[in-house]
Amino acid sequence: MPDAEERSEGEGPFDRLIIRGVNMIDGTGSPLSGPVDIVIEGNRIASIQTVGWPGVPINENRRPEVGEEDKVIEAEGMYVLPGFFDMHAHTGGSSQGTWPEYVYKLWLAHGITTVREPGSGNGLQWTVRHKERSENNEITAPRKFAYITFGRGHDGPITTPEQARSWVRMIHEQGADGIKFFGARPDIFEAALDEANQLGLGSMAHHAQTRVVYANVLDTARMGLQGMTHWYGLPEALFTDRVIQDYPLDYNYMNEQHRFEEAGRLWKQAAEPGSERWYEVMDELLEFDFEINPTFTIYEASRDLMRGRRAEWHERYTIPSLWDFFQPDRRAHGSYWFDWGTEQEVAWKENYRLWMQFINEYKNRGGTVTVGSDAGFIYKLYGFAYIRELELLREAGFHPLEVFRSASLSAAEVLGVDHELGTIEVGKLADLILVEENPLKNMKVLYGTGAVRVDENNRPVRVGSIKYTIKDGIIYDAKQLLEDVEKMVRQVKEEDNYRITQPGLDY
Numbered sequence: 001m002p003d004a005e006e007r008s009e010g011e012g013p014f015d016r017l018i019i020r021g022v023n024m025i026d027g028t029g030s031p032l033s034g035p036v037d038i039v040i041e042g043n044r045i046a047s048i049q050t051v052g053w054p055g056v057p058i059n060e061n062r063r064p065e066v067g068e069e070d071k072v073i074e075a076e077g078m079y080v081l082p083g084f085f086d087m088h089a090h091t092g093g094s095s096q097g098t099w100p101e102y103v104y105k106l107w108l109a110h111g112i113t114t115v116r117e118p119g120s121g122n123g124l125q126w127t128v129r130h131k132e133r134s135e136n137n138e139i140t141a142p143r144k145f146a147y148i149t150f151g152r153g154h155d156g157p158i159t160t161p162e163q164a165r166s167w168v169r170m171i172h173e174q175g176a177d178g179i180k181f182f183g184a185r186p187d188i189f190e191a192a193l194d195e196a197n198q199l200g201l202g203s204m205a206h207h208a209q210t211r212v213v214y215a216n217v218l219d220t221a222r223m224g225l226q227g228m229t230h231w232y233g234l235p236e237a238l239f240t241d242r243v244i245q246d247y248p249l250d251y252n253y254m255n256e257q258h259r260f261e262e263a264g265r266l267w268k269q270a271a272e273p274g275s276e277r278w279y280e281v282m283d284e285l286l287e288f289d290f291e292i293n294p295t296f297t298i299y300e301a302s303r304d305l306m307r308g309r310r311a312e313w314h315e316r317y318t319i320p321s322l323w324d325f326f327q328p329d330r331r332a333h334g335s336y337w338f339d340w341g342t343e344q345e346v347a348w349k350e351n352y353r354l355w356m357q358f359i360n361e362y363k364n365r366g367g368t369v370t371v372g373s374d375a376g377f378i379y380k381l382y383g384f385a386y387i388r389e390l391e392l393l394r395e396a397g398f399h400p401l402e403v404f405r406s407a408s409l410s411a412a413e414v415l416g417v418d419h420e421l422g423t424i425e426v427g428k429l430a431d432l433i434l435v436e437e438n439p440l441k442n443m444k445v446l447y448g449t450g451a452v453r454v455d456e457n458n459r460p461v462r463v464g465s466i467k468y469t470i471k472d473g474i475i476y477d478a479k480q481l482l483e484d485v486e487k488m489v490r491q492v493k494e495e496d497n498y499r500i501t502q503p504g505l506d507y
């Protein structure tokens with residue numbers, strides 16, 4: 001994995017930056033309010049002043065004074081939100097052929113100012129170095145939290161609780177923020193979690209089907225796990241008439257059509273919504289204040305393959321090696337389209353309905369739900385996939401204000417940085433998103449490709465796409481970042497005379 005270039009993008013931070021006349025969605029769940037003038041000194045929000053009422057000229061007397069040296073963004077009619085947290089975000093690597101600048105710019109262009117990187121696939125040292133360089137704003141990148149895969153860097157597999165504990169101490173010393181588990185033998189898992197919790201390390205698990213019989217979500221939550229990503233392990237906790245998923249007898253986990261097709265039938269094997277078991281499990285997870293990071297978006301092609309495959313941004317923003325990686329292939333992870341048809345998609349639609357109902361009820365009853373994309377697999381492109389996840393939470397039943405709270409404040413709480421980030425409040429760091437359209441009314445305005453609208457001349461035009469992403473008081477021109485990405489993609493394509501085509505077709 002190449003390193004990232006020294007930062008050449010972004011303006012600031014400024015002694016004083018004033019965002020004037022903007023409509024504010026502060027991330028707490030409070031309704032939109034504006035117009036306000038937001039004063040940022042260096043990298044911190046110094047004041048937020050209401051300067052009038054909607055529909056009438058701004059009351060100039062209420063405005064903070066603008067000094068000659070001050071940087072001003074005239075943002076009347078615009079909307080400001082706290083920077084987004086992608087709580088399941090991979091920088092990618094050799095299998096996708098991605099490089100940091102490409103991924104970081106797609107993230108920032110979609111308002112993502114913080115990522116939690118589960119697995120930290122390019123290694124802990126690499127990830128911690130990028131975390132530090134981003135913290136110092138030496139590179140154009142979101143803030144990073146490194147959740148290293150359990151056992152990575154250990155000499156051979158971890159086979160005793162003592163080894164688990166010393167491995168946890170080692171990664172803590174090396175600067176990890178947390179651990180990502182796929183499952184482990186219960187005594188080892190428990191020891192690792194106990195050590196992690198004592199040291200204040202975060203923890204999350206993808207309850208892999210190969211280990212879920214050892215411990216489902218309820219078991220791991222009881223052991224002290226802080227949160228789950230994806231959804232495996234949750235239906236298993238809800239089983240009432242089996243302990244193991246109803247695998248067909250010719251199932252092979254390494255055949256990804258088997259793996260993902262049967263996963264699409266899993267929620268149907270769990271206790272029904274509203275049943276006694278449904279609430280028993282939910283109640284206990286609520287007691288633990290357990291984080292659920294569903295990543296609806298990454299499975300979406302399972303219920304609508306053509307939607308994922310034909311997304312309008314691929315032509316312009318998906319690099320050839322990533323497009324190739326997405327194609328049906330028995331050897332690539334997440335490319336399980338060997339014989340994927342109507343039956344599989346219909347089963348997955350039902351799977352989503354049940355899964356979404358659990359997540360929405362969990363949120364309604366006070367549970368912590370965060371937003372993650374897992375982009376870089378299954379036709380999901382960095383940044384774009386995150387905005388789609390916001391839409392899918394909306395589909396699950398979240399009010400848009402609840403979606404944006406999940407995208408910022410809930411994540412900041414999980415990472416233990418809510419005193420610094422996650423909302424637009426005086427004293428907090430200035431990580432902000434500015435967009436010219438109301439994202440509460442239509443989240444599609446947050447996509448880099450914007451939303452379609454017909455103008456006064458009856459012509460379709462694009463509106464929105466984020467205008468500025470501000471991180472640590474530094475203003476990034478989001479549209480320029482996207483143009484940079486477009487240029488990178490064009491260059492690679494020209495070198496290889498490459499064209500995106502559909503599987504099995506030459507066009």
Ligand SMILES: [Zn+2]
Nearest residue numbers: 088090118374
């Ligand atoms: Zn992942």
